[in-house]
Amino acid sequence: MRREPLLTDPWEAELERCYANVLRGLMAACGSRELAEDALQDALVAALKPGQRERVERVDGWLYVVGLRALRRGQWRRRLERSLRDLRGSAPAPGVDRLATVEMLGHLGQRQREMVIARYWLDMSYREIADQFGVGVSTATSTVTQALQRLRRDMEQGRGREWTTSR
Amino acid sequence: MDDQSLEKTEDEFGARLQRDLRSTAVGSYAHYRAGAFERMRPQRRPLRIAGALATGVALVLVAVLIGSTLADVRRNAAASPSPTSAASEAPIAVTSRPPVASPSAPGASASSLITYENPILGYRISLPDTYRRLTPAIFFAQAEILGRDTYTSLTQDEEREECLRDLGDIPSPATAALLFVEAYRNVAGLSASEWANTPRVPGGLLLSMHRKIEPLTIGDRDAVKLVADRATAETEVVVIRADDRIYVITPTMWSFPPQHQLEDIAATFGTVARLPFPTPTATPLVEARRQAASELAAALAKAFAARDADAVGRLMPDCHLGVSPGVNLPNSGGGGLSRSVPLFVQALRDRFAAGDLTVTVDPTLQAEGSEGSFGLFFFVRSEWIEPDRTVAIDLLLDLRDGRWQWVSARHHYRQADIGSPPCIPYRSPWVSGTSRC
Numbered sequence: 234m235r236r237e238p239l240l241t242d243p244w245e246a247e248l249e250r251c252y253a254n255v256l257r258g259l260m261a262a263c264g265s266r267e268l269a270e271d272a273l274q275d276a277l278v279a280a281l282k283p284g285q286r287e288r289v290e291r292v293d294g295w296l297y298v299v300g301l302r303a304l305r306r307g308q309w310r311r312r313l314e315r316s317l318r319d320l321r322g323s324a325p326a327p328g329v330d331r332l333a334t335v336e337m338l339g340h341l342g343q344r345q346r347e348m349v350i351a352r353y354w355l356d357m358s359y360r361e362i363a364d365q366f367g368v369g370v371s372t373a374t375s376t377v378t379q380a381l382q383r384l385r386r387d388m389e390q391g392r393g394r395e396w397t398t399s400r
Numbered sequence: 401m402d403d404q405s406l407e408k409t410e411d412e413f414g415a416r417l418q419r420d421l422r423s424t425a426v427g428s429y430a431h432y433r434a435g436a437f438e439r440m441r442p443q444r445r446p447l448r449i450a451g452a453l454a455t456g457v458a459l460v461l462v463a464v465l466i467g468s469t470l471a472d473v474r475r476n477a478a479a480s481p482s483p484t485s486a487a488s489e490a491p492i493a494v495t496s497r498p499p500v501a502s503p504s505a506p507g508a509s510a511s512s513l514i515t516y517e518n519p520i521l522g523y524r525i526s527l528p529d530t531y532r533r534l535t536p537a538i539f540f541a542q543a544e545i546l547g548r549d550t551y552t553s554l555t556q557d558e559e560r561e562e563c564l565r566d567l568g569d570i571p572s573p574a575t576a577a578l579l580f581v582e583a584y585r586n587v588a589g590l591s592a593s594e595w596a597n598t599p600r601v602p603g604g605l606l607l608s609m610h611r612k613i614e615p616l617t618i619g620d621r622d623a624v625k626l627v628a629d630r631a632t633a634e635t636e637v638v639v640i641r642a643d644d645r646i647y648v649i650t651p652t653m654w655s656f657p658p659q660h661q662l663e664d665i666a667a668t669f670g671t672v673a674r675l676p677f678p679t680p681t682a683t684p685l686v687e688a689r690r691q692a693a694s695e696l697a698a699a700l701a702k703a704f705a706a707r708d709a710d711a712v713g714r715l716m717p718d719c720h721l722g723v724s725p726g727v728n729l730p731n732s733g734g735g736g737l738s739r740s741v742p743l744f745v746q747a748l749r750d751r752f753a754a755g756d757l758t759v760t761v762d763p764t765l766q767a768e769g770s771e772g773s774f775g776l777f778f779f780v781r782s783e784w785i786e787p788d789r790t791v792a793i794d795l796l797l798d799l800r801d802g803r804w805q806w807v808s809a810r811h812h813y814r815q816a817d818i819g820s821p822p823c824i825p826y827r828s829p830w831v832s833g834t835s836r837c
Binding site: 245248249252253254256257258260261270273274275277278280281282333334335337349350353354378381382384385388 | 405406408409410412413414416417418420421422424426427429432433435436437439610630631
């Protein structure tokens with residue numbers, strides 16, 4: 234199959250560079266490959282709109298937060314209403330729900346989970362998290378700290394004993 | 401909790417998160433990007449079944465598009481020249497007379513191109529002989545769109561392989577292989593460029609969104625090509641104005657990277673003498689449909705009662721069966737499958753042989769939706785009894801390609817069955833192997 238180069242456009246090159254990590258972060262946030270992929274595509278719709286690139290400083294953080302919003306909006310229902318060509322076969326998430334870390338993240342509150350992923354997966358600073366999530370730096374810091382405390386308790390209580398990789 | 405403990409958590413959890421997520425495979429950027437562009441496109445394809453049917457029904461429609469429809473070409477090739485369908489307010493797609501294929505084509509050797517004609521839509525086009533014609537469609541009761549011919553570059557062997565696997569997140573080769581030629585009434589007398597810049601429905605997205613409109617020479621006709629608004633600048637759509645109609649040549653957006661030589665194909669476009677646009681036949685009486693569905697329901701009940709997987713298979717589509725969990729997942733839903741029918745039948749046969757699955761079907765026909773349109777659909781209720789659980793499943797019945805079939809299954813899991821993180825507890829025969837949960 235012939236493959237056209239996509240990297241000649243710097244913006245698209247940046248999207249291509251970071252999309253995989255953003256997608257994995259979204260998977261970790263929602264525990265579902267399908268929903269995460271759905272959200273990523275919505276985020277890419279926003280990213281590929283003309284003029285968007287001028288307003289984004291950190292592409293992966295921006296894409297991640299836009300994807301989180303898409304997750305919340307409940308994209309799936311709308312998808313059912315779209316035309317046939319939008320509807321694709323889907324399969325249960327292969328493996329994401331079996332990741333021990335994802336399971337532990339599931340014990341956190343939604344905002345905690347989202348910020349922990351931003352911090353420890355996307356390696357965003359608290360300032361960057363605060364900017365992307367629209368909160369103060371202190372809020373971002375305290376949210377992540379509380380999440381860590383919860384994770385520590387879970388680990389000490391044995392919930393995280395069986396660390397596994399994906400199937 | 402002291403700082404040292406938190407730092408330790410940071411280190412441990414961060415490292416494990418990195419390790420776990422790095423090991424999670426993802427698709428190519430091109431795949432997701434193509435999906436994003438697909439969502440930017442205007443909605444032009446009418447749904448045959450109105451309303452929000454279960455996910456499984458929708459997925460089966462896709463399967464019809466890329467699977468069983470392909471398989472039924474052989475049947476349709478011999479179909480009556482007169483379209484038959486129901487008159488309805490709802491969009492209706494029916495099989496029309498297949499375009500006429502001839503071995504000659506202008507500007508190319510006879511051995512490499514095949515010319516297809518569709519006198520109802522009023523056009524001809526020449527395609528490389530690697531393409532095949534699929535079921536044409538005529539749309540009644542539509543203001544603009546008249547019909548659509550679908551071509552595929554998928555071989556019949558590839559088509560058979562397609563039926564032997566479940567459809568997943570990645571668009572199948574069958575989908576990417578499709579090429580559409582659509583005919584529209586040019587009701588406003590627009591130029592090709594104006595037409596591409598006008599939404600088909602008020603407020604709809606433009607065909608030209610994220611694409612540049614560039615002039616194209618196709619004989620002496622007014623035509624434009626829509627080129628991707630990015631560095632690769634591939635031609636994604638060709639719009640041709642011919643007499644009082646607009647013709648649109650386009651692959652699906654799953655066709656990425658581009659698989660069709662769109663401009664070369666468009667260059668062979670021409671018009672042919674038109675046949676009168678057909679008049680839809682009378683709506684099949686709801687009662688007649690109900691009777692046909694009842695007969696299918698009874699046959700299904702009998703086949704399951706006899707534990708005869710092959711008999712069940714004969715009442716199903718050729719390629720894929722839609723499956724939905726019937727429960728919303730956190731963040732709103734998901735979990736549909738498009739299950740390979742041959743795999744399903746084999747797995748069902750195995751389960752029956754093992755003796756650990758009993759299926760009871762209540763043949764009493766159930767109906768949902770509005771009568772008098774395609775919003776009405778039929779189903780029967782069933783129970784799938786295993787040693788440790790019983791799952792209620794609705795079996796949706798529909799008329800496809802002239803045959804009433806069991807086309808989709810709507811499981812009734814409870815929210816508690818899904819768990820957290822969510823996992824839909826499908827088991828064989830719905831999935832291959834053991835449960836994914």
